[in-house]
Amino acid sequence: MELTILGCHAATPRKNAQTTAQLLEIKGQMILIDCGEGTQMQLRKLKIKFARIQHIFISHLHGDHCYGLVGLISTFRLLGREADLHIYGPKGIKEMITLQLKLADSWTNYPLHFHELDNTLPELILDHEKFTVTTLPLDHRIYTNGYLFREKVGSRKINASAVAEYGVAVADMENLKKGRDIQLADGSHIANEKLTFPPDPPRSYAYCSDTAYKPDLATMVHGVDCLYHESTFLDSHQDLAIKTKHSTASEAGHIAAVAQVKQLILGHFSSRYSDLNEFITQAQNHFQNVHLAEDGKRFLWD
Amino acid sequence: MELTILGCHAATPRKNAQTTAQLLEIKGQMILIDCGEGTQMQLRKLKIKFARIQHIFISHLHGDHCYGLVGLISTFRLLGREADLHIYGPKGIKEMITLQLKLADSWTNYPLHFHELDNTLPELILDHEKFTVTTLPLDHRIYTNGYLFREKVGSRKINASAVAEYGVAVADMENLKKGRDIQLADGSHIANEKLTFPPDPPRSYAYCSDTAYKPDLATMVHGVDCLYHESTFLDSHQDLAIKTKHSTASEAGHIAAVAQVKQLILGHFSSRYSDLNEFITQAQNHFQNVHLAEDGKRFLWD
Numbered sequence: 001m002e003l004t005i006l007g008c009h010a011a012t013p014r015k016n017a018q019t020t021a022q023l024l025e026i027k028g029q030m031i032l033i034d035c036g037e038g039t040q041m042q043l044r045k046l047k048i049k050f051a052r053i054q055h056i057f058i059s060h061l062h063g064d065h066c067y068g069l070v071g072l073i074s075t076f077r078l079l080g081r082e083a084d085l086h087i088y089g090p091k092g093i094k095e096m097i098t099l100q101l102k103l104a105d106s107w108t109n110y111p112l113h114f115h116e117l118d119n120t121l122p123e124l125i126l127d128h129e130k131f132t133v134t135t136l137p138l139d140h141r142i143y144t145n146g147y148l149f150r151e152k153v154g155s156r157k158i159n160a161s162a163v164a165e166y167g168v169a170v171a172d173m174e175n176l177k178k179g180r181d182i183q184l185a186d187g188s189h190i191a192n193e194k195l196t197f198p199p200d201p202p203r204s205y206a207y208c209s210d211t212a213y214k215p216d217l218a219t220m221v222h223g224v225d226c227l228y229h230e231s232t233f234l235d236s237h238q239d240l241a242i243k244t245k246h247s248t249a250s251e252a253g254h255i256a257a258v259a260q261v262k263q264l265i266l267g268h269f270s271s272r273y274s275d276l277n278e279f280i281t282q283a284q285n286h287f288q289n290v291h292l293a294e295d296g297k298r299f300l301w302d
Numbered sequence: 303m304e305l306t307i308l309g310c311h312a313a314t315p316r317k318n319a320q321t322t323a324q325l326l327e328i329k330g331q332m333i334l335i336d337c338g339e340g341t342q343m344q345l346r347k348l349k350i351k352f353a354r355i356q357h358i359f360i361s362h363l364h365g366d367h368c369y370g371l372v373g374l375i376s377t378f379r380l381l382g383r384e385a386d387l388h389i390y391g392p393k394g395i396k397e398m399i400t401l402q403l404k405l406a407d408s409w410t411n412y413p414l415h416f417h418e419l420d421n422t423l424p425e426l427i428l429d430h431e432k433f434t435v436t437t438l439p440l441d442h443r444i445y446t447n448g449y450l451f452r453e454k455v456g457s458r459k460i461n462a463s464a465v466a467e468y469g470v471a472v473a474d475m476e477n478l479k480k481g482r483d484i485q486l487a488d489g490s491h492i493a494n495e496k497l498t499f500p501p502d503p504p505r506s507y508a509y510c511s512d513t514a515y516k517p518d519l520a521t522m523v524h525g526v527d528c529l530y531h532e533s534t535f536l537d538s539h540q541d542l543a544i545k546t547k548h549s550t551a552s553e554a555g556h557i558a559a560v561a562q563v564k565q566l567i568l569g570h571f572s573s574r575y576s577d578l579n580e581f582i583t584q585a586q587n588h589f590q591n592v593h594l595a596e597d598g599k600r601f602l603w604d
Contacts, residue, residue, distance in 0.1 A: 012377040013343050037373040038340050041315050061405040063376045067369075071339040074365045075314040092405045099401060103363040103394045105444045142407045 001026055001151070001203045002300045003226065006042040008267035008293035010232050010246075011064055013038055018295045019064035020268060022228070023048060024205060026151055027130045032056040032072075033147065033207050039068035040075050046296055051079060055126065057133065058089030059209060060144035061096065069093075070100045073108065081110040088125055088133075090143045091118045117145060122220060128152075136220050138211035140245045146208035148221060156196040163195055203301060206261075209268050212242070213251040218258035225301050227261040228293070230268035231279055237270075253283030253290065263301070267293030303328055303453070303505045304602045305528065308344040310569035310595035312534050312548075313366055315340055320597045321366035322570060324530070325350060326507060328453055329432045334358040334374075335449065335509050341370035342377050348598055353381060357428065359435065360391030361511060362446035363398065371395075372402045375410060383412040390427055390435075392445045393418045419447060424522060430454075438522050440513035442547045448510035450523060458498040465497055505603060508563075511570050514544070515553040520560035527603050529563040530595070532570035533581055539572075555585030555592065565603070569595030 002025040007018025019036025023043070030052040032039075043050040050072075058066050066089070076085065085108075087093065094114035101107055115125060117135060120143075126133040129152070136146035155177035163176075168190075172182045181192050206221040209230035221227055232246035241248050249266055256264035264287055266279050273279075276292055283290045291299070304327040309320025321338025325345070332354040334341075345352040352374075360368050368391070378387065387410075389395065396416035403409055417427060419437060422445075428435040431454070438448030457479035465478075470492075474484045483494050508523040511532035523529055534548035543550050551568055558566035566589055568581050575581075578594055585592045593601065 012380050013346075013373070015343070015346050037370065038343060041317070041340060044315075044317050061402075062408065063373055063402070063406055067373045067376075067402075068339065071315070071365055071369045074369075078314050090405075096402055096405055100363075100365070100369075100398055103392075103398055103444075104365055106364065142405075 001149075001205055001225070002298060003205065003228075003265075004046065004048070005265075005267065005293045005295060005297045005299075006039055006046070007036050007295055008269065009064075009295075010268045010270050012271075013064075014271060016295070017271065018042055019067075020209060021068065022207065023050075023053075024149060026149060026203075027154075029054065029128070029130055031149070034059055034065040034209070035067075035069040035072060036064045037067040037071075040072045042295070051076070051081060051083075054083065054086060055133075056085070056087045056089075057147045057207075058087065058093060059138070059146060059207070060140060060142055061090055061092060062142065062210070065210070066093070066096075070097050073097060073101070073112065074104070074106060076110065077106065077108045081108075084111040084113060086113045086115060086126075088115045088117065090145070091116045118143065136206060136208060136217065138208060138217075139214045140210045140212065144210060146206065146211065146217075148224070149205045149207075151202040151204065153202050154199040156192065156199050159195055159197055166190055166195065168195060200302070208255075210246060212245040213247050213255075215255075215258075218255050221255075221259045221261060223260055225262045226265065226299065227256055227259065227263070228265045228267060229255055231266040231283065232268050232270050234273065234278055235282055237272075249279040249282040250285060253286035256283070256287040256290070263289045263291065265291050265293050265299060303451075303507055303527070304600060305507065305530075305567075306348065306350070307569065307595045307597060307599045307601075308341055308348070309338050309597055310571065311366075311597075312570050312572050314573070315366075316573060318597070319573065320344055321369075322511060323370065324509065325352075325355075326451060328451060329456075331356065331430070331432055333451070336361055336367040336511070337369075337371040337374060338366045339369040339373075342374045344597070353378070353383060353385075356385065356388060357435075358387070358389045358391075359449045359509075360389065360395060361440070361448065361509070362442060362444055363392055363394060364444065364512070367512070368395070368398075372399050375399060375403070375414065376406070376408060378412065379408065379410045383410075386413045386415060388415045388417060388428075390417045390419065392447070393420045420445065424450075438508060438510060438519065440510060440519075441516045442512045442514065446512060448508060448513065448519075450506065450508045450526070452506045453504035455504050456501040458494065458501050461497055461499055468492055468497065470497060502604070510557075512548060514547040515549050515557075517557075517560075520557050523557075523561045523563060525562055527564045528567065528601065529558055529561065529565070530567045530569060531557055533568040533585065534570050534572050536575065536580055537584055539574075551581040551584040552587060555588035558585070558589040558592070565591045565593065567593050567595050567601060
């Protein structure tokens with residue numbers, strides 16, 4: 001999995017501070033998570049071939065997470081897109097986008113599918129050939145979901161030297177990848193394990209923004225390879241975090257520790273802080289492997 | 303009047319090519335004309351104190367002219383704006399914006415006034431103390447207005463040396479500025495013309511985008527100090543201009559010539575052209591004083 005932070009700042013875009021959007025690649029599938037104003041410019045600036053995006057997941061309908069969506073949808077049309085585009089987001093997102101397209105008399109010339117969400121319990125919303133997506137209900141001022149992305153277990157890997165040694169026919173390779181035992185030309189049976197290696201362990205990514213501190217999130221994201229958890233505030237503004245239903249860096253670190261995730265990325269920083277290193281320090285009181293999101297930064301995990 | 307081009311490119315924002323937005327200053331009043339995605343970032347990048355904007359004029363509801371509006375309105379709220387904001391634009395603009403604010407549960411904490419337009423004839427829509435704004439009905443794929451901004455005639459200017467020579471009382475200065483004659487302490491009458499200079503001639507700006515070639519526009523913008531006229535295409539794409547209801551640089555030059563304006567600014571360039579100088583050349587077949595719009599460029603006229 002490869003994650004590119006397109007924007008990671010709260011509230012309003014500023015010079016060198018984009019609002020929230022992320023690009024996640026899973027086995028060649030390109031997924032956009034949230035889409036603040038200017039996301040399409042960020043995609044261009046980072047030279048990302050964004051026509052490949054097939055799925056977009058919007059956490060909630062605050063502007064800093066979705067005001068770039070209608071522009072991106074329009075740009076796809078202008079670029080002659082033909083492929084289907086699937087948009088997942090809170091109930092209301094379809095009306096928000098279609099009203100704007102209607103007023104512009106500019107309907108898309110590609111199939112645009114809306115999947116509106118209103119469940120307040122975790123829900124499997126996409127069962128793709130290569131991955132699944134489950135909602136992570138969050139606690140914010142309006143209806144908000146995080147998303148949990150899990151790769152599916154891949155094929156077993158051919159052990160090239162063993163296959164050559166046993167003289168396995170090419171026609172049997174697909175069966176081997178699927179974990180089946182095979183029969184050689186002389187009638188002997190060979191166990192799959194002798195001819196293959198196990199598949200890569202499936203990787204996972206949990207995106208949680210925006211949310212107040214929500215202890216039960218730790219159960220839902222238990223053991224993920226990478227957790228992105230918002231940390232709008234530092235401890236000194238705990239009162240503001242409670243009032244606005246956001247989290248502090250300490251709270252994000254606490255969730256990561258209880259959930260025993262492999263790494264934590266912090267983001268959605270309030271503009272009041274000029275030095276972000278304190279976010280790391282406060283999160284590390286609870287959990288060691290912490291990174292700061294940064295516009296344009298890439299994270300890769302195996 | 304001072305005009306700052308925030309963006310002047312057609313269709314979709316690209317690296318170093320913002321979609322349409324302009325800032326017009328008239329006697330200290332700050333006016334925004336159109337608001338493509340990313341306009342608020344441009345305002346910040348150019349260090350413009352955009353909280354001073356009180357009036358926004360939207361030509362039409364294609365995304366490259368209005369998808370930055372809801373974000374700007376939201377940012378005003380986050381910055382604690384209290385002053386009234388007036389938005390003029392096609393019928394539908396109120397629903398477009400208010401639906402998004404409603405879904406975000408983020409109504410503004412300052413008075414937001416929508417002035418929806420549906421007249422297809424020129425109409426005086428704002429009679430401000432310092433200037434007037436009249437619509438310029440355009441010919442595009444959807445309902446579109448250009449806007450004509452005219453300063454009002456200012457006060458007469460005090461002739462300092464004449465005033466000193468005659469010993470005019472300070473209390474009479476306001477009467478002089480208003481063009482009244484005055485009576486001195488000794489009872490003598492002095493004609494206003496002896497004590498003042500005429501006011502600056504009122505300046506004017508016509509904004510015309512997007513539109514097909516529309517000959518009667520020349521009458522409506524006759525003699526303006528500055529005409530911004532879209533020129534999406536060059537002559538070689540005249541067929542596309544007709545099909546998409548845009549103009550060529552030649553057509554813009556022709557309008558400027560017939561209207562006898564003082565200067566012409568070309569903009570709304572299609573992304574297919576890498577060298578924009580040909581726009582100047584083709585417009586100059588009809589009208590000499592032509593300039594290219596450029597993101598961040600300022601135009602000033604007295």
